[in-house]
Amino acid sequence: MSSLPLSQSLEIPISSESNSSAETISIKPDDHQVYNWLLNCHGFWHNILLILPSALFLLYLAFQVKKSYRKLWVGRSHIINSYYGIVWLVSLLNFTWCCLQTWECTPGKTLPWNLLSLFTTSGLLFLEVSLIAFLLQGNYASGTEALTRTFAISAILVGLDVFLKGIYVFAFGVPLFIENNDAHRMKWGLWIVHKLVLTAVYGFILFMYHSSWRERLPARPAYHKYITIMFGVNALALFACVLSGSGFGFWLYDTLDICYHAFYLPLIYVTFLADFFQEEDLNLEHVYYSEMKDAGFFDSDWD
Numbered sequence: 001m002s003s004l005p006l007s008q009s010l011e012i013p014i015s016s017e018s019n020s021s022a023e024t025i026s027i028k029p030d031d032h033q034v035y036n037w038l039l040n041c042h043g044f045w046h047n048i049l050l051i052l053p054s055a056l057f058l059l060y061l062a063f064q065v066k067k068s069y070r071k072l073w074v075g076r077s078h079i080i081n082s083y084y085g086i087v088w089l090v091s092l093l094n095f096t097w098c099c100l101q102t103w104e105c106t107p108g109k110t111l112p113w114n115l116l117s118l119f120t121t122s123g124l125l126f127l128e129v130s131l132i133a134f135l136l137q138g139n140y141a142s143g144t145e146a147l148t149r150t151f152a153i154s155a156i157l158v159g160l161d162v163f164l165k166g167i168y169v170f171a172f173g174v175p176l177f178i179e180n181n182d183a184h185r186m187k188w189g190l191w192i193v194h195k196l197v198l199t200a201v202y203g204f205i206l207f208m209y210h211s212s213w214r215e216r217l218p219a220r221p222a223y224h225k226y227i228t229i230m231f232g233v234n235a236l237a238l239f240a241c242v243l244s245g246s247g248f249g250f251w252l253y254d255t256l257d258i259c260y261h262a263f264y265l266p267l268i269y270v271t272f273l274a275d276f277f278q279e280e281d282l283n284l285e286h287v288y289y290s291e292m293k294d295a296g297f298f299d300s301d302w303d
Contacts, residue, residue, distance in 0.1 A: 041105035042179075046258065050098040053262035057269075058095055061088060071276065078147045080276050083130070087273065090123035091265050098261060104178060114169050117177035122162050124260070127268055128230070130154040132201060135217055135227075165190075179254060188244040195238040202231035226271040233260065 041047075061068075072081050097120040103109040133153045137146060168174040174186045205227050208214055217223070237256050243249030 041102050046254075047098075047101050049258050050101065050262055051095075053266070054091070054095040054098045057266050058091055061091060079134070079150070080273065082147060082151070083127075084273060086123075086127060086130075087265065087269060090120075090127060093120050093123050094261055094265060096120075110178075114177055118162065118165060118169070120261075121165075121177075122158055124264060125161060126154050126158045127265075128198070129157050131226075131268065131272060132205070135205060135223060161194075179250075179257075183245040188241050191244075192238065192241045195234050195241055199231065199234040199238050202227055202234055206231050222271045222275070226267065229267065 068084065072084060093116075097116055100113070100116065103113040103116070106113075130150050130153075133150045134146070137150065165176060168186065168190060169176050172186065174190070175182075175184060176187055176190065205217070208217055209224050209227065233256060237253065240249050240253035240256060244253070
């Protein structure tokens with residue numbers, strides 16, 4: 001079906017039982033664009049499930065910005081301040097990515113879609129890696145030195161990831177960010193390696209939480225829940241990549257991708273930032289240590 005020029009309206013004849021003459025309605029170019037934005041490419045529900053949670057999280061950040069600014073100013077935590085700014089930046093980038101899903105299926109938009117996807121996924125990965133680096137530094141991760149070390153490690157790893165993906169997409173033409181349900185070997189091979197590494201890292205930290213090494217990790221229950229969730233999500237994503245030649249594999253990977261873009265930022269906000277903004281006492285580490293100690297978290301029989 002040939003596409004209509006944007007400068008013209010589409011007139012559709014509609015017959016009426018009570019009138020032999022035909023009536024016409026016109027679909028204006030603006031209506032046509034809205035139709036394409038909501039329904040084309042992946043469909044209505046795919047777009048809504050991406051856009052709505054991202055928009056609600058941005059609205060939440062906006063409503064809390066005044067209160068958050070006061071807490072950040074009083075707390076003067078370099079790590080929290082920097083992380084909060086990055087969460088804002090990545091949230092805006094992710095919301096833009098969610099709203100421009102039609103670029104993926106629009107001729108002539110391949111390059112901007114690949115660039116937008118590369119920057120968005122890299123921003124989300126930077127948050128993941130920086131939180132992992134923060135956790136692996138253990139109970140001594142505080143102050144400017146820890147912030148510098150955490151962000152330096154994250155920047156190096158994410159920079160290598162961006163460089164590798166850039167070679168795949170722009171040098172070899174591998175459709176990493178195009179979901180066309182094809183079993184492209186190089187594409188799914190890279191995603192298998194990517195998910196395998198993340199699953200192994202989260203699995204290692206989860207193992208530490210259930211071993212004698214857990215005293216080296218920050219004693220905060222929210223971190224353990226976060227690691228457990230991310231280990232499960234990445235393990236399922238790895239399974240989906242392995243099954244990329246089947247319809248179920250494509251469906252599972254697409255579902256997990258929607259969940260990741262829609263709910264990862266709220267998850268990391270609840271895990272790392274929510275307590276800082278909600279609690280009046282800014283020094284919560286003693287509370288977490290007391291809770292974990294009362295629960296037997298530091299018992300010597302774990303050795």
